[in-house]
Amino acid sequence: MDNQEIEKIVTEMAVKGKRASRKLSALPTAVKNAILLDTADILEREKEFIRTENAKDLAAGREKGLSPAMLDRLELSDKVIASMVQGLHEIAALPDPVGEIDDMKRRPSGITVGRMRIPLGVVGMIYESRPNVTIDAAALCLKAGNGVFLRGGSEAIHSNLALATLLQKVLASHSVPEEVVQVLPITDRHGVRAMLAQEENIDVVIPRGGEGLIRFVTETSRIPVLKHYKGVCHVFVDRSADEDMGINIALNGKTQRPGVCNALEGLLVHKDIAGVFLPAAAKRLMAAGVELLGCAESCALVPAMTPAAEDDWGTEFLELKMIVRIVEDMDEAIAYIDSHGSQHTEVIVTSSYENSQRFLREVDASAVMVNASTRFNDGGQFGLGAEIGISTTKLHAYGPMGLEELTTRKFIVYGEGEVRS
Amino acid sequence: MDNQEIEKIVTEMAVKGKRASRKLSALPTAVKNAILLDTADILEREKEFIRTENAKDLAAGREKGLSPAMLDRLELSDKVIASMVQGLHEIAALPDPVGEIDDMKRRPSGITVGRMRIPLGVVGMIYESRPNVTIDAAALCLKAGNGVFLRGGSEAIHSNLALATLLQKVLASHSVPEEVVQVLPITDRHGVRAMLAQEENIDVVIPRGGEGLIRFVTETSRIPVLKHYKGVCHVFVDRSADEDMGINIALNGKTQRPGVCNALEGLLVHKDIAGVFLPAAAKRLMAAGVELLGCAESCALVPAMTPAAEDDWGTEFLELKMIVRIVEDMDEAIAYIDSHGSQHTEVIVTSSYENSQRFLREVDASAVMVNASTRFNDGGQFGLGAEIGISTTKLHAYGPMGLEELTTRKFIVYGEGEVRS
Numbered sequence: 148m149d150n151q152e153i154e155k156i157v158t159e160m161a162v163k164g165k166r167a168s169r170k171l172s173a174l175p176t177a178v179k180n181a182i183l184l185d186t187a188d189i190l191e192r193e194k195e196f197i198r199t200e201n202a203k204d205l206a207a208g209r210e211k212g213l214s215p216a217m218l219d220r221l222e223l224s225d226k227v228i229a230s231m232v233q234g235l236h237e238i239a240a241l242p243d244p245v246g247e248i249d250d251m252k253r254r255p256s257g258i259t260v261g262r263m264r265i266p267l268g269v270v271g272m273i274y275e276s277r278p279n280v281t282i283d284a285a286a287l288c289l290k291a292g293n294g295v296f297l298r299g300g301s302e303a304i305h306s307n308l309a310l311a312t313l314l315q316k317v318l319a320s321h322s323v324p325e326e327v328v329q330v331l332p333i334t335d336r337h338g339v340r341a342m343l344a345q346e347e348n349i350d351v352v353i354p355r356g357g358e359g360l361i362r363f364v365t366e367t368s369r370i371p372v373l374k375h376y377k378g379v380c381h382v383f384v385d386r387s388a389d390e391d392m393g394i395n396i397a398l399n400g401k402t403q404r405p406g407v408c409n410a411l412e413g414l415l416v417h418k419d420i421a422g423v424f425l426p427a428a429a430k431r432l433m434a435a436g437v438e439l440l441g442c443a444e445s446c447a448l449v450p451a452m453t454p455a456a457e458d459d460w461g462t463e464f465l466e467l468k469m470i471v472r473i474v475e476d477m478d479e480a481i482a483y484i485d486s487h488g489s490q491h492t493e494v495i496v497t498s499s500y501e502n503s504q505r506f507l508r509e510v511d512a513s514a515v516m517v518n519a520s521t522r523f524n525d526g527g528q529f530g531l532g533a534e535i536g537i538s539t540t541k542l543h544a545y546g547p548m549g550l551e552e553l554t555t556r557k558f559i560v561y562g563e564g565e566v567r568s
Numbered sequence: 569m570d571n572q573e574i575e576k577i578v579t580e581m582a583v584k585g586k587r588a589s590r591k592l593s594a595l596p597t598a599v600k601n602a603i604l605l606d607t608a609d610i611l612e613r614e615k616e617f618i619r620t621e622n623a624k625d626l627a628a629g630r631e632k633g634l635s636p637a638m639l640d641r642l643e644l645s646d647k648v649i650a651s652m653v654q655g656l657h658e659i660a661a662l663p664d665p666v667g668e669i670d671d672m673k674r675r676p677s678g679i680t681v682g683r684m685r686i687p688l689g690v691v692g693m694i695y696e697s698r699p700n701v702t703i704d705a706a707a708l709c710l711k712a713g714n715g716v717f718l719r720g721g722s723e724a725i726h727s728n729l730a731l732a733t734l735l736q737k738v739l740a741s742h743s744v745p746e747e748v749v750q751v752l753p754i755t756d757r758h759g760v761r762a763m764l765a766q767e768e769n770i771d772v773v774i775p776r777g778g779e780g781l782i783r784f785v786t787e788t789s790r791i792p793v794l795k796h797y798k799g800v801c802h803v804f805v806d807r808s809a810d811e812d813m814g815i816n817i818a819l820n821g822k823t824q825r826p827g828v829c830n831a832l833e834g835l836l837v838h839k840d841i842a843g844v845f846l847p848a849a850a851k852r853l854m855a856a857g858v859e860l861l862g863c864a865e866s867c868a869l870v871p872a873m874t875p876a877a878e879d880d881w882g883t884e885f886l887e888l889k890m891i892v893r894i895v896e897d898m899d900e901a902i903a904y905i906d907s908h909g910s911q912h913t914e915v916i917v918t919s920s921y922e923n924s925q926r927f928l929r930e931v932d933a934s935a936v937m938v939n940a941s942t943r944f945n946d947g948g949q950f951g952l953g954a955e956i957g958i959s960t961t962k963l964h965a966y967g968p969m970g971l972e973e974l975t976t977r978k979f980i981v982y983g984e985g986e987v988r989s
Contacts (some may be wrong), residue, residue, distance in 0.1 A: 169906070173930055225686055247930070252951055258940050260950050263928065267962050351963055371963045392985040399987035411777050485590070507684065507980050508667070509594055519679050519983025528988070529681050529979060530673055541976040542772055542792045543964040555962040559928050559952060562940025564813040566820035567949070 155403070159340035160329050160454040161296060161348035161448050162371045167324035168294030172266045176243040178321055183286055185317045187235040188541035190228055190282070193313055197223055200309035201278070208302050220277050223306055231282045234533060238286045241532040244550050245292045248559065261554040266292030268350035270535075270553065271342060273298045273364055278306035284353075285314060285328050286509035287535045291553035296328040296349055298342055300356075301334035307434050308332060343368040353536050353548075373548065375513075377463040378408030378491040380521040383480040383506070384424060385497035386417040391519060394428045399520040400494070402435050406465050408537065409492050409524040413460075413470045415480045416445075421473045425449055441471040448473075460488035477502055481509055488512060492524040492537045513539050513546035570715030573759050578762035581750050582717060582769035582969040586688050589715030590743035593687045597664040599742055604707055606738045608656040611703070613647055614734055618644055621730035622699070629723050641698050644727055652703045654956060662953040665971050666713045669980065678986045683977040689771035690973065691956075692763060694719045694785055696777035700728035705774075706735055706749050712974035715748040717770055719763055721777075722755035729753060746942035763790040774957050774969075793987045795971065796934075796960035798884040799829030799912040801942040804901040804927070805886060806918035807838040812937060814917040815849045821915070823856050827886050830913050831959065832944040834881075834891045836901045837866075842894045846870055850892070864891040869894075896905045898923055902930055909933060911943040911960040934960050934967035 189195065201223040208218050244264050251261030270293045272284045281297055288295040299307040308328045315325035331338050343352065346369045351372050354364040363373050382400060384393040400411030416425055421444070429439055429449040439445075440459045441452035455470050463472075474480045484493050494516045495506040503517045514524040524547065526534025531549030538544040544552040569577075570726030572924055574857045611618065622644040629639050643842040646904040665685050665748040672682030691714045693705045702718055709716035722726040728751045736746035749898040764773065775785040778959050780799050786793050803821060821832030842865070852859055860866075861880045862873035876891050883891075895901045904912050915937045924938045935945040944967065947955025965973040 149881075160884035168930075172932075201859050206868075254949065254951055256944065256949060258944055258949075260944075263936075265932070265962075288667065293896070318572060323692075350961075366790070369787070373963075389985065393656060394983060396986050403988055510687070511590075511593075514979040514981060516679075517685075518985050520987040522988040523677065523679055523681075523981060524979070526680075528675065530675055540771075540792075541686075542794075545976045547980045555966050557933065558935040558945070558967045560935060560937035560940050560944060562938060562944075564810070564816060564939050565944070566816050566941040567824055567943040 148333070148335065153333055153335060153337050154341045156333065157331065157338060158345065160366055161269075161325070161342070161345040162295045163326040164296050164329055164347040166424075167326035168266070168269050170324055171289070171294060171327050174292065178323075179243065179290055179292075180239040181321065182317055182321050183235045183239040185320065186282070186314050187232045188285070189313045189317055190232055190235075194225075194228060197228065197306070197313075200305040204303050211302070214303065216277060217302070221303055221306070223278055227279050231279050234283050237535055238290050242452065242551060243290065246556050248448070256567070257334055257563065259287070259561040261559055263559045264554045264556050267553060267555055269294040269296055269297045269348060271298070271345075271349040271352040271370065273339060273342070273352060273360070274300065274352045275308040275358075276300040278305050278310060279356065281307045281310045281330065283533070287533055288553060289327070289362070289549060291550045296329050296331070297340065298331040298339055299509065301395060303334070304334050308442070308470065311485040323539050339364070340367055345369060346370050355536055371543070371556060373536065373538045373540070373544055375408065375489070375491060377489050378487040379409065379412050379461055379463050380409060380492040380494070381413040381415055381484055381488060382411055382494040382496060382521065383415040383474070383477070384417060384420060384475065385495055385499060385502055386419040387498040388420060388424070388496040389428060389498060389503070390424055390540065393424060393433055394431050396494065396496055396518070397428060397519050398435060400468050400522055401432065401437055402467065403522055404522070405467055409521050410465065411469060411521050412462065412464055413472065413487070414517050415472050415474050415483060418473050418475055420444070421448060425471070426432070435465050438468045439471050440468065444471060444473040445471045450552045463489070467477075477505065484510055486510075491537075492521040494519065494521055513537065527562060569754070569756065574754055574756060574758050575762045577754065578632050578752065578759060581752070582690075582763070582766040585715045585717050585750055586769040588747035589687070589690045591712045591745055592710070592715060593666070594847050595713065595744065599744075600664065600711055600713075603710060603738055603742050603744065604656045604660040607735055608653045608701070608733045609934040610738055611656075613726055615646075615649060617728070618649065618730055618734075620734070621726040624726040624910065625724050629742070632723070638697060638723070642724055642727070644699055648700050655704050656707050659711050659954055660748065662971060664711065664712065665882070665975050670678060675987070676816055678900045678984065680982040683964070684980045685975045686975050688830055688976055690715040690717055690769060692717045692719070692766070692770040692773040692791065694760060694763070694773060694775045694777075694781070695721065696781060697721040697724050699724040699727060699731060701776065702714040702728045702731045702751065704954070704958055706732075707950055708954055709974060712746070712971045714974055717750050717763065719752040719760055735833070744948070761788055764791060767791050775982065776957055782909050792964070794961070794965055795849040795956065796829065796910070796912060796958050798910050799831065799886050800833050800882055800884065800908065800910040801830060801913040801915070802834040802836055802896070802905055802909060803871070803942065804836040804898070804905070805838060805841060806898065806920060806923055807914055808844070808872055808919040808923070809841060809917040810919060811845055811848060815852050816843060817854060817915065817917055817941050818849060819852060821943055822853065822858055822886065824941070824943055826888055826982060830942050831886065832890060832942050833883065833885055834893065834908070836893050836904060837894050838901075839894050842866070844868060846892070846894075857888050859889045860892050863894060865894040867890045871917040884910070898926065902927070905931055905933075912958075913937065913942040915940065915942055935959065
């Protein structure tokens with residue numbers, strides 16, 4: 148297939164998707180929930196079909212020499228199918244944000260003005276190998292009244308198409324045009340480019356995957372992109388911190404699940420507490436298998452640390468490794484976070500009221516916390532229900548994105564014939 | 569100056585602006601308001617200086633053969649200076665959105681999570697000749713805690729630089745780094761390109777001007793753009809409409825100020841009421857000097873109408889001209905708006921409860937109104953205070969943008985040592 152053919156197919160799909168999404172925006176909550184629950188049922192009923200299609204991807208993956216970790220992520224095991232089913236039930240149970248009206252106010256002119264929450268339109272998802280994203284993302288988009296245009300990793304193409312086929316069957320049974328959920332059947336990279344040029348038909352793009360994919364999407368797209376590149380999260384242990392609390396929060400942030408974006412990558416310690424705190428913290432962190440990359444002063448206090456190399460500062464390790472740095476004061480901690488953090492999650496451990504307030508106010512990150520683990524920066528933990536991703540850019544959404552972030556608000560006006568003078 | 573030099577200058581300015589904007593985000597409301605009021609004073613005190621610099625632009629404009637209308641927009645007359653002064657007073661009186669906290673909720677884990685409103689960072693403004701935008705936009709950005717990087721029309725360069733110089737004097741007198749407000753001193757078009765590449769240092773771009781400028785900015789920018797291309801607004805007069813109300817709303821929408829984006833461009837009339845309504849409405853509209861471009865059925869009813877040409881449908885006339893079309897029913901009205909509107913402002917005139925609700929729900933526009941003039945779609949009329957622009961794209965803001973739309977919200981967490989299990 149040449150590039151022109153690809154562009155033609157993508158444009159046709161996108162136009163149909165946009166048109167179909169209009170039907171969805173006015174669909175009653177009960178119908179949307181029935182679609183989600185019926186999808187849960189069909190996933191269980193058609194497990195054989197899903198496994199057969201998934202087996203094609205797994206076989207091709209083995210042939211291509213994918214790593215065991217990648218094959219694991221590709222597999223639609225019973226456990227993964229069960230988790231998709233559970234996700235569908237959870238999303239069906241969430242309140243529907245569409246149609247919510249607030250801020251209604253009478254204006255001096257006589258008109259009454261408020262805002263009504265509405266779907267964004269069509270969401271473009273571009274993601275790497277995990278095929279369960281196909282169902283998870285489609286379900287969230289549908290519940291928020293959006294169409295969805297999905298482009299998963301080429302290794303998962305049979306799995307993604309199989310899951311979309313089942314979802315489309317359910318949509319048809321509820322008289323909803325099946326084009327509200329579409330998986331791009333083209334694995335050629337140019338398909339992504341063609342998709343990112345559909346500014347008239349796709350309202351927002353959410354990429355999920357490694358930094359390389361996200362940079363490619365951001366640089367190529369003419370559609371607004373909601374994204375985060377990486378999570379370089381820090382804990383600052385203030386002079387007045389409770390020592391045990393500081394250690395527990397550092398340990399939890401680094402070791403509870405090191406491979407995710409809200410895992411801890413750096414520990415900043417106030418110089419007045421470092422002499423007591425650092426040896427004790429280092430002991431427990433190292434006992435948990437964490438390699439500590441320290442500044443010169445830290446290494447002097449705890450000789451078992453590895454001296455940090457210049458490019459360790461600001462690195463997202465995603466493994467049992469973190470930097471440790473002694474700072475003069477809170478100013479230095481905030482300045483360090485400003486220049487090395489990724490605006491994801493930043494924590495202060497402190498007993499000082501003033502410092503807690505100042506940290507909350509002045510640190511620029513999607514989530515800023517006092518005395519809690521970075522691992523809480525998550526849609527579920529924050530009470531948004533499920534999340535479709537996280538944004539570390541400030542426009543539209545900053546932090547975990549749930550159903551509400553998949554909507555926007557229009558102004559509505561009730562008048563009685565008012566005109567402007 | 570070659571392109572590389574331009575890029576170097578722009579990058580240096582943008583880096584300084586970004587750094588300076590951090591100071592602004594934590595500035596107390598009282599200091600921000602004092603800056604705005606002192607700016608109002610200095611504009612009055614330094615009127616001579618302003619007029620002298622403005623005279624240079626006017627002279628150059630006359631030499632270049634600018635139209636009288638353009639020269640008029642370029643002039644910083646006493647009246648325009650007075651309106652900038654008044655705008656500064658009004659913005660100083662608006663509540664400060666920064667630091668507002670809401671949605672605080674205790675979560676099952678024990679943490680308390682909420683959202684704090686914070687500035688976006690640095691706003692890039694790209695606008696055409698009116699130099700008063702320099703003060704109006706800078707004032708709104710400052711009040712919301714943002715730095716601002718301004719690039720006005722090249723014809724207004726002396727005026728814009730003069731206004732920025734005065735504002736920077738006031739900033740310095742309050743110990744705020746003057747780089748929070750910068751006017752690009754480069755009139756070469758490549759300066760805009762270089763500015764639109766500053767994704768690390770400018771957080772959002774707001775273009776104001778003609779459709780050509782806005783398309784250029786959108787296509788060039790790697791920074792998110794908040795914009796509207798044009799306002800093609802309609803009134804649908806339903807079967808049950810009050811006849812006089814329909815005429816008044818059409819007349820006000822079209823004639824009260826025809827050159828602005830919320831002016832009316834099209835009248836859709838339900839076929840059941842057309843025979844009575846259209847002749848009466850046409851009479852009053854034509855008496856007010858409006859040229860009516862009608863569909864075949866409309867022209868049959870009112871032979872004084874001009875038959876509409878194919879490309880009149882969906883045109884933004886911005887003068888005393890509008891299309892008139894008879895529709896079968898509400899479905900046809902909504903479908904017409906969908907394909908010919910610009911998602912700006914859409915109005916139904918009706919006495920039917922069901923139709924009012926359906927129109928509010930199903931029509932996709934930044935403002936959807938029942939029984940009121942399109943001319944109300946405006947930040948001041950809607951109660952936002954001043955407005956920095958209007959957005960007809962759905963991400964971040966949809967409709968008039970005031971102080972709140974110049975901010976975003978981060979998550980904040982209060983814990984007592986909670987970790988994730």
